[in-house]
Amino acid sequence: xxxxxxxxxDKCNLSLTCIRVCPAKAIRIKDKHAExxxxxxxxxxxxxxxxxxxxxxxxxxxxxxQELLDGDVPVAAVCDPTISAEFVDITDYRKFVGMxxxxxxxxxxxxxxxxxxxxxxxxxxxxxxxxKYYISTNCPPVVSHVEKYHPELVDNLAxxxxxxxxxxxxxxxxxxxxxxxxxxxxxxxxxDDARFFKGDGRTDAVLTFLELREMFxxxxxxxxxxxxxxxxxxxxxxxxLFPINxxxxxxxxxxxDLLSASIIITEGRNNFLQSLQEFKxxxxxxxxxxxxxxxxxxxxxxxxxxxxxxxxxxxxIKYVNxxxxxxxxxxxxxxxxxxxxxxxxxxxxxxxQRLPYPSESEIQRVLHEMGKGKVEDQLGCGAxxxxxxxxxxxxxxxxxxNYEMCYTYTIHKMHTYIGKLNATNEKLKxxxxxxxxxxxxxxxxxxxxxxxxETTTAMxxxxxxxxVIVDENxxxxxxxxxxxxxxxxxxxxxxxxxxGLKGAELQSLLPFHKLxxxxxxxxxxxxxxxxxxxxxxxxxxxxxxEKNKIVGGIIRDLTAPEVRxxxxxxxxxxxxxxNLETVQQIAFLLGESASKTEKIxxxxxxxxxxxxxxxxxxxxx
Numbered sequence: 001x002x003x004x005x006x007x008x009x010d011k012c013n014l015s016l017t018c019i020r021v022c023p024a025k026a027i028r029i030k031d032k033h034a035e036x037x038x039x040x041x042x043x044x045x046x047x048x049x050x051x052x053x054x055x056x057x058x059x060x061x062x063x064x065x066q067e068l069l070d071g072d073v074p075v076a077a078v079c080d081p082t083i084s085a086e087f088v089d090i091t092d093y094r095k096f097v098g099m100x101x102x103x104x105x106x107x108x109x110x111x112x113x114x115x116x117x118x119x120x121x122x123x124x125x126x127x128x129x130x131x132k133y134y135i136s137t138n139c140p141p142v143v144s145h146v147e148k149y150h151p152e153l154v155d156n157l158a159x160x161x162x163x164x165x166x167x168x169x170x171x172x173x174x175x176x177x178x179x180x181x182x183x184x185x186x187x188x189x190x191x192d193d194a195r196f197f198k199g200d201g202r203t204d205a206v207l208t209f210l211e212l213r214e215m216f217x218x219x220x221x222x223x224x225x226x227x228x229x230x231x232x233x234x235x236x237x238x239x240x241l242f243p244i245n246x247x248x249x250x251x252x253x254x255x256x257d258l259l260s261a262s263i264i265i266t267e268g269r270n271n272f273l274q275s276l277q278e279f280k281x282x283x284x285x286x287x288x289x290x291x292x293x294x295x296x297x298x299x300x301x302x303x304x305x306x307x308x309x310x311x312x313x314x315x316x317i318k319y320v321n322x323x324x325x326x327x328x329x330x331x332x333x334x335x336x337x338x339x340x341x342x343x344x345x346x347x348x349x350x351x352x353q354r355l356p357y358p359s360e361s362e363i364q365r366v367l368h369e370m371g372k373g374k375v376e377d378q379l380g381c382g383a384x385x386x387x388x389x390x391x392x393x394x395x396x397x398x399x400x401x402n403y404e405m406c407y408t409y410t411i412h413k414m415h416t417y418i419g420k421l422n423a424t425n426e427k428l429k430x431x432x433x434x435x436x437x438x439x440x441x442x443x444x445x446x447x448x449x450x451x452x453x454e455t456t457t458a459m460x461x462x463x464x465x466x467x468v469i470v471d472e473n474x475x476x477x478x479x480x481x482x483x484x485x486x487x488x489x490x491x492x493x494x495x496x497x498x499x500g501l502k503g504a505e506l507q508s509l510l511p512f513h514k515l516x517x518x519x520x521x522x523x524x525x526x527x528x529x530x531x532x533x534x535x536x537x538x539x540x541x542x543x544x545x546e547k548n549k550i551v552g553g554i555i556r557d558l559t560a561p562e563v564r565x566x567x568x569x570x571x572x573x574x575x576x577x578x579n580l581e582t583v584q585q586i587a588f589l590l591g592e593s594a595s596k597t598e599k600i601x602x603x604x605x606x607x608x609x610x611x612x613x614x615x616x617x618x619x620x621x
Contacts, residue, residue, distance in 0.1 A: 002059050004043050004192045009033040011055035016405055018047035018056060019385035023269055023293075024145065024353075028400050040353050042144035043189030044293050045301025046269065058188050058301075062215055064205045068180045069104035076107035076175065078167045078203075080185040081115060081236070082243040084319035085298040085312035086209045090223050093319070098226035103215055105182070107175055108229070112236020114167030116336060119239065119252040121160045121344050126254065126263070126288060133262075134158040134288050135279070138248060140193035141293040142272065143348065150276055151350035161346045163242065164190065165201045169342055170234065172200045180204045184212055186243070186300030197346075208302030234335040237327065240320040243297035244313050249290065267292040358397035366393035370409050383407045457500065466555035470516055472548065474506040486557060487533070515542050519551045527580070535559070541580050554580050 007018075012033035019027045019034070026040035027047060034055070036047075048056045068075050077100050083093075090096045100108045118138065125134060137143050137158045146153050161169075168181045183190060183206045194203035207215070216222070241247030246265050254263070264287045266275050272293050279289055294300050298312040364373075367389060372378050378389040384405045386392040395401045403409050457478065460467050466483030470476055479501050484491045487509050494501055507513040512531045519526055525543040532538065539556040 001195075003036065003038040003041075004059050004188070005036050005041060005045070005048060006057060006059075007034045007036060008055045008057065011053045013053050013055070015052065016383065016385060017050050017052065019401075019405065020382070021046040021050045021269070022385065023273055024149065025385075025395060025400050029402055029405060040148065042141045042148065042293075043192050044141040044269075045188035048188065049301050049305065058208065059191055060211060061191065061205045061207060062211050065182050065207055065215070068182065068204060071180070073178050073180055074106035074175065075104070075180040075182060075204075076109055076171045076232075077105040078109045078111050078114070078164055078171065078181055078183045079231075080164065080183070080187070080243075080297065081110075081112045081240045081247075081316070082186040082209070082297045082300065082303070083184070084240060084316050085243055085307075086186060086303050088312070088315050092223070092228070094228040094230055095223035095226060097231055098229040099216060099221050099223060100184075100212075101229055102221045102226050103219060107171065107179070107232045109167055109171055110231040110234075110236050111163055111167050111183075112239030112242065113234045113335070114163035114165075114170065114236075115239030115242040115248060115251055116236050116332075117166045117170070117339055117342065118160055118163045118344060119248050119254070120336070122158065122248070123252050123254050125158060125160065129262070132156070133279075135276075136248075136288075136290045137346070137348075138162045138242075139292045139294075140187060140189035142291045143193070144189065145272075145293075146276065147348060147351045148353040150280060151352045151354075153276070153280060154348045154350045156279075157348045159345050159347060161197070161201060161344050162190075162193070163239070164194075164203065165197050165346075166342070166344050168197075168203050169200045169344070170339060173339070173342070174233075182207060184209065186294075186297050186302040188301045210302055210304065213304070235323075235328075235332065237324070237329075237332050238320060240323065241316065244316050245292075245296055246290075247316075263288045263290055265290040268295050269293065355398040355400075358394055362397050363390065363393045366396050370403060370406055371412055372408075381407060466557075467552065468501075468506070468555070469545065469550065469552040470506050471550055472520055474513060474516060474520075476501045476504045476506055476509075477550065478502065483555060486536075486538075486555060512540065515540060516551055516553060518542075519544060520548060523547045527577075530558070541577075543580060543584060545584065552584070 009031070014029065014033065016029075016034075019025075019029075023044060023046070024040050024042050026037045026042070027034050028037060029035070034047075036056075045058065048058055079100070083096065087096050090099075097108050122136070133156060135142070135146065135153065135156050135158060137160060140162065143157060146157055164183045164185065168183075171181055172179050177200065181203050183194065183203045185206060186209055187193075188208060190203075191206040194206050197203065238251040239248075241250055245267055249263065249265070264275060266272065266289075272291050275289055275291060295309055296313070298316060299307065299309055367373060367378060370389065370393070372389045372393075380386065380388040380390075380392065384392050384401065384407065386395055386401075389406075392401060392406060396403070457480075460478065460480035461482075463480060464482055466480065466486045468476060468479040468483045484495050484501065491501060491504075491509055494504055498504065501509070506516060510516075511533070515526055515529060515531075519542045523544055525541070527541045527543070529540045529542075530537060531540055537558040539558055540553060542551055542553045544550075545552050
């Protein structure tokens with residue numbers, strides 16, 4: 001069966017309200033949301049009612065009840081006396097009973113009679129006093145808290161079943177052992193408490209009043225859609241006062257005089273916790289305890305939210321008074337007497353959930369890490385759910401909390417983080433400014449490089465020798481018009497689409513591409529190598545620009561008219577060497593600024609003019 005109370009992580013906003021109100025410290029923060037620890041939970045439902053995000057839910061048993069109603073065996077509804085406080089919107093209790101029958105219940109039993117029976121057992125226990133003081137066991141959260149967090153007081157728990165179990169026994173004795181019993185109540189903890197009772201006292205399902213209202217709505221059942229109907233016998237007497245303070249004791253006129261009574265009666269979270277602590281530690285507190293966790297059952301977590309305590313209290317009293325006007329006291333006495341031998345005893349078992357108490361050094365370490373090293377800083381604001389910083393530190397050592405639950409720690413961390421964030425933002429701002437300046441500089445350099453490249457390309461095209469530069473994969477980086485015209489029409493067609501043959505594969509254009517591959521691999525220049533291309537005799541020089549990465553080549557057509565003679569050939573080779581030096585300088589200066597490139601290219605032009613004059617003189621001769 002699913003755990004009693006669980007958190008919806010998607011709704012939890014970490015307000016820590018649930019932790020502040022949990023008397024068992026059964027809630028921890030895990031994975032950025034609250035988490036219920038079932039073994040520590042006492043089922044009080046405080047967290048459910050206090051969560052403003054509606055992120056905490058109770059196990060829904062409507063489906064289980066519907067399956068029982070759809071079955072072949074009779075099903076009895078045992079109504080908690082708190083119905084008179086919850087269903088004030090229904091004008092007549094007989095209409096309320098009719099609505100329950102309309103859901104499909106065979107019997108509708110009044111839980112007040114179970115209160116009457118249990119109250120008599122308490123009177124016998126208290127009046128036959130033999131020096132042992134007891135704690136009442138009608139409230140499931142009280143029992144669970146004692147078993148888990150005050151196990152040394154288990155023997156002081158009154159060995160009497162709660163009224164709804166007594167009523168389950170009565171129902172089966174009257175209407176058959178196979179009758180299924182569903183308890184309708186304001187108590188969330190009863191859903192788990194009922195699982196401890198077996199045999200004729202078992203309860204097959206528990207519905208809160210909120211779930212009961214949901215079933216009415218789903219079935220479209222209202223008081224206008226049903227007829228009057230009364231509870232199945234037996235009928236309760238003063239047991240209807242059970243949901244309010246002192247109600248159970250008044251049911252059988254147990255003495256409550258302050259001077260002579262030996263019973264402390266209290267309700268509410270803080271009173272409940274304090275009374276148990278004092279019962280255990282204060283020798284002078286020699287009295288029985290009649291305890292209820294909630295502010296009376298009329299304010300139980302299974303009731304409609306926003307209810308007004310004293311308004312509900314008045315309705316309980318009015319309801320009981322109304323029922324007592326024509327009450328058949330003799331019949332009631334006979335019914336109570338007929339169940340005198342009914343076994344209403346129970347036992348308890350210590351289920352110690354107390355955690356080891358940390359050493360003083362561990363506590364001080366946590367306080368120091370929290371920034372609470374000074375005693376005056378340890379009073380605490382209570383926002384974390386613990387009354388002091390010291391108790392928070394103890395819970396931290398026990399694994400029940402974390403530093404983020406401390407508001408002052410979180411605020412300090414937040415301020416520290418904000419300081420770091422501001423410093424980071426300032427640094428980022430400066431970085432952005434520097435980046436902007438770098439981008440502007442890069443754009444200027446890119447513009448200069450583009451201009452230099454364009455200038456270089458223009459100057460290369462003025463050189464009459466063929467010039468080509470390739471990368472390590474023998475793909476052309478740059479070439480001039482002389483080279484393109486020299487290797488034929490295919491290259492010229494490619495140049496129309498891709499200027500300078502950029503990206504073209506050299507091996508598909510030149511048969512002597514291996515010269516370039518050799519220089520790439522060896523890093524050694526190859527100068528003045530003669531080779532043929534068609535009917536032309538070419539003089540090829542291949543040189544390294546970036547070792548094993550980029551090489552360049554200068555190719556001279558020795559069969560050109562201006563260089564046919566032997567003397568011209570010699571001069572041509574000199575010119576090639578000059579061009580070689582020029583191209584190497586150009587390649588080296590590709591990444592330099594435009595002004596430097598312009599100076600080098602000017603020298604290249606002058607060298608080319610000199611070669612032209614020499615050729616002209618040769619022609620004159």
